[in-house]
Amino acid sequence: MQKTKVAIVGLGTVGSGVARLLLDHGDRTARHAGRTLWLERAVVRDLDKPRDVDLPAGILTDDVEAVYDDPEIAVVAHLVGGLEPARTIMIRLLEAGKDVVTANKALLADHGPELFTLARKLGRTIAFEASVAGGIPIITNISQCLSANGILSLEGILNGTSNFILSQMDRQGVAYSEAVAEAQRLGFAEADPTMDVDGSDAAQKLAILAHLAFGAQVDWRQIPRVGIDSLDIDDLRYAADLGYAIKLLAEAKLVDGKLDLHVSPTLIKRRTPLAEVHGAFNAVRVVGDAVGPVFYHGQGAGQMPTASAVVADLIDTAVGRTRLTFETLEPFSTASPPRVSLRNSDELPGRYYFRLRAMDHPGTLAAITGVFGKHRLSIASVLQQDRAEADASSAAEDCVPLMIMSHEGAEGAGRAVAEEIESLGVVRGHVTRLRVKNP
């Protein structure tokens, strides 16, 4: 049987999983690839660090040049995180004639056009199924399985860390900080979870999916995003009282030929599929103009789900499918203009949930609701809690919690309402504003 020599650069959690699949299940990968995927090298920074995979002698090295210099290594799983040296390693691998498989979505989000242009110039390929939504093969599904469709919308829970934290808060009734600590303890959040909880990670993934699904060329920093770090346990409680769960939702939707893109904690009616995505799971719902809605649910991250995506890419690359897709679809190409432009985020339509702590004085509610009227955002429901039932801190400050749900209006109006209410002098602290998903 033919043999394709493979290397892994970066033998962390995912890399060890990839090594295990290649070493322990060679028969399986050979059946799908029509050739043996032979693990030739695994590059690590520290040879002495303990690992959870046993490698045959001679595979482990701390010298990445050994991979660049071996012309027999055809495909490399690039599993180095962050931007540098990840970018330089990717460039060197391509220049050395390797096809590359990567899980690094931050690298693609920031350097996709540069790296893919280089790969095309050198006649190489980059596969990146593992970069978005771990165990859900959403990249292949969008670029290949749904290729007969014009995609109308795509929405997803793309950050498993945030979803785990929200699930903990919702189910255990614990505060945000406590849920973050639990997520770190269980390995679902990194020591510095900023990129996860502030919505950056989800925005990077959304930028990649919006490129593939809509032909958008968007810097993820342009995507309006709110993270879960702005949430209070009270928001989850009030949402639950109203029949909603709160999820960090990434949305892309074509409206009048322009693309709405945003990432934000969103109230979603319970008992609907996206509201029932729990723990570190991810989900994506795609609506195509031919296929209608297709819903995917699977593990968002973790060693083996991500390794599954990496090895599927190694197989696709060894078989040659990756090359065919890469050459026809030209991902991250900036040679053609974007097929779609973004809508002004002020025009994004939406329904909103506002939570604020209003001073318990006559005229306060009239002043607040007046702001809604001024910005022509109509109010769907108001819940003002009795001070006796409110939390201790509100009561102590002479405040009552006030929740207002709006009807549909523009994002700009929603933002203006929140800002103007904050400036009125009748509320304490920030006004929390969240999107509410239409059923």
Add this chain to the structure above:
Amino acid sequence: MQKTKVAIVGLGTVGSGVARLLLDHGDRTARHAGRTLWLERAVVRDLDKPRDVDLPAGILTDDVEAVYDDPEIAVVAHLVGGLEPARTIMIRLLEAGKDVVTANKALLADHGPELFTLARKLGRTIAFEASVAGGIPIITNISQCLSANGILSLEGILNGTSNFILSQMDRQGVAYSEAVAEAQRLGFAEADPTMDVDGSDAAQKLAILAHLAFGAQVDWRQIPRVGIDSLDIDDLRYAADLGYAIKLLAEAKLVDGKLDLHVSPTLIKRRTPLAEVHGAFNAVRVVGDAVGPVFYHGQGAGQMPTASAVVADLIDTAVGRTRLTFETLEPFSTASPPRVSLRNSDELPGRYYFRLRAMDHPGTLAAITGVFGKHRLSIASVLQQDRAEADASSAAEDCVPLMIMSHEGAEGAGRAVAEEIESLGVVRGHVTRLRVKNP
């Protein structure tokens, strides 16, 4: 731009949808295929029949030989249902040097090995995404996206007609026959819905998926199957009282290295994903040993969802991906022995729901429960309705409805219990026995 000439044989509902995608969205298919997919011919039986798609002059023909004889037609969407002349047309197309895309699962289930062997001999390919689960691209997901996994189990709602009928019965409270009539009226069921409602269609699809996912080589007629035609509206009501929905579930599961396969109406806990699949939708849940559970939900049939799958296959075939997958995976090959054997269906483990109409005499319940004891199937719960509350027909016949849920036991024991109770002379009519899904 390069051009690949395509023909459609069979311009029914799906064929018209395929024609529309090719004619109206040529830019889209060209972008994904890297070449124009040019609709050259569409073969129909009756040229005068009205159709819901406008074809340019010269495309429509009632002479399939025009396709065989045109060497420039490279790929053909074979959308003729049934076994003959579908089989002969497929053979003629392959012999004429065409790559074929088909939606005909009955043809594959009965003649897969013959047709695929011929295609391989002739250096041609057959793509069949549209043959299972319409809008859910489950064939590509199993053969390509999840290729790093050993599949542990696969379960699905694969027959949209049955699911539509069950949803009608459950939500509208209508009888089986009425729900069938409604499904026919709305085009979700054919004039003769036998293959759908007796579980044959789901068994054919399960045979195809079990082949791809587990390497099984199984005649669909071997798969133990029960259809929804055995159900009574009372079953749905009692199941609802117990917190369950009833769905026609197709299951494939590896247990101790052997494959359990069956199709049967199954009680599934409400608020779980499979229980919440409504109307003509399909769903598939696959568990891989690396990726864990992945859940797919989409439209099971219908013009455009199925056309979406056919056109994706046309694109894959034109690009060349189909050939690579076909050559490495060798679907429906009988050259190698099956990778898995089937478990004896008597050994299938399961929990069961029994419904019967017991005579309202002393000793009846003792006699019935005694049968469970004899076959060592333990009883989890019993619900005997008061005669005053029972339906009129039971009351008139001096009977009371009795529902018994068992703990887990073997399929053989479940069947023996039902048969022996029927022979006791203390029940009227059949004993209905359904599987209960473990949560």
